[in-house]
Amino acid sequence: MAEQKILIVDSDKIILDSLGSFLTKEGYKTAGADSMKEAISQLQERSYELVIIDINLPDGDGFELLDIIKKMCPQTVVVLITAYGTIESAVRAIKQGAYDYLTKPINDDELRLAVERALQQQSLISENEELRQQLELRYSLESIISQNYKMARIFDLVESVADTKTTILMTGPSGTGKSMLARAIHHHSSRRNKAFVEVSCGALPETLLESELFGHVKGSFTGAISNKDGKFLAADGGTIFLDEISNASAALQVKLLRVLQDRQFEPVGSNKTKSVDTRILLATNTDLKELVRKGRFREDLYYRVNVLSINLPHLSERVGDIPILAQHFLKLYSLQHKRHKLGITDEALTALERYLWPGNVRELENVMERAVLLSKEKFIGIEDLPANITQDKIHMQREYKPISLKDALAEPEKNIIRQVLEANHWNRQQTAKALDINRTTLFKKMKQYGLYEEAERLGLM
Numbered sequence: 116m117a118e119q120k121i122l123i124v125d126s127d128k129i130i131l132d133s134l135g136s137f138l139t140k141e142g143y144k145t146a147g148a149d150s151m152k153e154a155i156s157q158l159q160e161r162s163y164e165l166v167i168i169d170i171n172l173p174d175g176d177g178f179e180l181l182d183i184i185k186k187m188c189p190q191t192v193v194v195l196i197t198a199y200g201t202i203e204s205a206v207r208a209i210k211q212g213a214y215d216y217l218t219k220p221i222n223d224d225e226l227r228l229a230v231e232r233a234l235q236q237q238s239l240i241s242e243n244e245e246l247r248q249q250l251e252l253r254y255s256l257e258s259i260i261s262q263n264y265k266m267a268r269i270f271d272l273v274e275s276v277a278d279t280k281t282t283i284l285m286t287g288p289s290g291t292g293k294s295m296l297a298r299a300i301h302h303h304s305s306r307r308n309k310a311f312v313e314v315s316c317g318a319l320p321e322t323l324l325e326s327e328l329f330g331h332v333k334g335s336f337t338g339a340i341s342n343k344d345g346k347f348l349a350a351d352g353g354t355i356f357l358d359e360i361s362n363a364s365a366a367l368q369v370k371l372l373r374v375l376q377d378r379q380f381e382p383v384g385s386n387k388t389k390s391v392d393t394r395i396l397l398a399t400n401t402d403l404k405e406l407v408r409k410g411r412f413r414e415d416l417y418y419r420v421n422v423l424s425i426n427l428p429h430l431s432e433r434v435g436d437i438p439i440l441a442q443h444f445l446k447l448y449s450l451q452h453k454r455h456k457l458g459i460t461d462e463a464l465t466a467l468e469r470y471l472w473p474g475n476v477r478e479l480e481n482v483m484e485r486a487v488l489l490s491k492e493k494f495i496g497i498e499d500l501p502a503n504i505t506q507d508k509i510h511m512q513r514e515y516k517p518i519s520l521k522d523a524l525a526e527p528e529k530n531i532i533r534q535v536l537e538a539n540h541w542n543r544q545q546t547a548k549a550l551d552i553n554r555t556t557l558f559k560k561m562k563q564y565g566l567y568e569e570a571e572r573l574g575l576m
Contacts, residue, residue, distance in 0.1 A: 118144040119234055120162070124154040124180065125169040125196075130219075136165065137223060138230065151175040155183060161190055162239045165230065170197040170204065178211060185212050188497055192237040194229055196221065261432040264537055269296070269425055276423060277303035282375060284360075284420045285398040287427030290475030293398040296427065297356040309353030312346045317359035317531060324384045325367050328357075335384020347380065347391050360420065361401040372416045430472040430479065433542040434530070437468050440476060444483035445495065454487050459495045466497055470504045529564040530555065532557070541570055 121143050123568050125131045135145040144149040146163075148154040151172045164185060170177035177195050184197050185194055195208045200218035208216040214233045217225065218296045276283065277300050285293040293505065294313060301311045319327055326336075330345030343500075346355060363371060379390050406412035431436065441459055459467075472478055486499040497505050532550070539545040561567040 118142070119164045120144045121230070122148060122154065122163040122166045124148045124151070124166065124172065124177075126150065126171070126173050127169070130169070134221075134226070137315050141227060141230070143230070143457060149173075150326075151180050154180060155187075156190075158184065158187055162188060165194065165233050167193050167194045167196060167230075170195055171199075176234060178207065179275035181208070181211055181213055190237065190240050192233045193242070194233050204363070207370035210290055215242070217251060262439065263428070264541065265393065265428045265437050266433065266436075269427070272423075272425060273300055273303065274411075276300075278305050280394055282395050282397070282422045283422045284422075284426060286403075287400065288429050288475055289400045290477035291429065292476055293427055294356065294358060296425070297354075297396045297398065300396060301356075301394070302356070303356040304394065306353050310350050311354050311356065312350040313356045313358065314346050315358045316363040321364045321367075324363070325365065325370065328367075328380045329370065329380045329382050329389075332385045335382075339384070342382075345382065347374065347390065347393055350393045351391045352393070354396060356396045356398070358398045359400070360397045361399045361403060361406060365413075367415050368477045372413065372419060375416075375419045429474045434468055434534060437472075438464055441467055441483055444480050445487060448484045448487040452484075452487055454490075455493065456487055456490065456495060457493045458498065463500060465496050466500055466505050525564070528560070529566070532560055532564065533566060536561075536566065536570075 121129055121138055123134050124139075124147060125134070125147075126149050128147070131147045131149060133145050138145050146157060148157055151174050154166070154168070157163075163369050168177040168180055172180070177197070181193050181195065184191055192214045193212070194215045194217060194433050195213045196217045196219060197204065198219040200216070205216045214236055215229045216227055242554070273296070283300065285296060287293060297313070298311060302309060314328065316324060321334075326339075326345065328345050328347055330343050330348060331339050333339055357371075360371075370380055374391075375395060378392065379388050381388055403412055403417050403421070407414050438459075441464065445456055445459060448454070467479070467482075474481070482501060482504065483495075484493045485501070490496070490499040492499075532546075535549050536543075536545050540550060543554055543557055543561075547554045550557065558567070
């Protein structure tokens with residue numbers, strides 16, 4: 116462990132030297148300053164874990180320097196010392212953020228204990244900051260790996276709306292990363308230091324979901340033995356993410372509509388209104404518009420939740436992302452399980468790219484973790500992949516269905532054109548050149564396969 120650095124600030128040279136000498140013998144690296152100006156200069160040059168400050172300085176006082184340090188070096192811990200201690204000044208020191216307050220003369224044991232405790236506190240502050248930074252990195256947009264143009268447009272949209280109160284509805288198949296994107300939205304907003312609360316509406320019985328979200332009062336139903344705050348109150352000031360919102364009952368939909376409109380609700384069994392300042396994000400893998408048509412989802416609630424919609428594409432629409440995601444999960448689980456893996460064979464990668472991935476990114480992650488655990492070689496081979504992936508092509512070849520050659524070749528041709536368009540950022544001239552066809556032929560094929568309309572819809576043309 117690196118030497119912990121302590122800066123001592125005192126205008127009395129005898130005290131400065133004696134404190135420095137004692138703490139150096141205790142194994143700390145010390146430096147001294149005889150004025151506030153000199154202390155600030157040293158703090159600008161290097162970082163210190165602890166600063167010990169005499170309240171009476173020739174060009175200011177310790178309280179003023181304490182305030183400067185809290186702004187300049189928030190991870191540095193401060194201990195104030197004085198020859199004229201009072202209860203009032205001790206209370207003021209702690210209120211302003213000093214870790215401890217000592218009165219001269221300071222004996223060795225008292226100083227040793229105060230320094231040890233202060234440095235333990237500093238270690239906790241640094242550890243918490245490191246964990247916070249790791250958390251921000253984990254849930255940043257940069258941690259969502261993709262080179263797909265659809266995902267790039269989603270990232271741009273998220274950056275535009277993350278720091279607003281706008282309700283966002285995320286749609287797309289299970290496993291596409293809706294939960295991860297919701298966390299990224301939260302961590303890109305000014306609410307990042309408040310709670311992020313995730314609720315899976317499909318994982319709880321209908322009878323308990325309303326209580327889980329809005330809380331309940333004692334005696335409101337069998338088993339309600341005490342008052343309980345719900346998830347909306349837990350997310351006050353932060354963000355709540357309601358996954359599988361299509362599972363909400365008719366009664367719950369009414370309450371959700373009111374929360375979305377007014378940010379108000381009543382706990383189960385109570386007539387007391389609660390108000391919250393909560394950002395609401397929702398997700399579904401079901402077509403809500405179809406549920407509205409069938410009368411299973413309120414139309415007014417649908418339009419309220421659908422203020423801004425983000426549709427996450429199926430992994431099969433992001434074929435170019437499969438290799439980079441597979442390599443990412445390989446590195447991740449090689450480290451986690453302490454298995455030395457160098458890469459993935461071309462044959463295995465081809466099988467991964469050909470597979471349709473009904474479970475999306477989540478399924479790919481599970482497949483790669485399994486391969487890391489089971490593989491006996493340095494490279495993940497096709498023999499390390501599940502049978503449903505490696506045999507997919509065989510099954511497709513064996514199961515004959517009457518089809519014309521033209522129709523059979525249409526889907527592969529469409530996929531090839533899409534991949535080359537994506538690789539060339541939808542530039543038709545470059546794509547036509549790469550495919551060795553003229554632009555007119557490319558245009559006709561894009562119209563034939565609906566790719567031109569798709570590009571127009573996404574603003575790529």
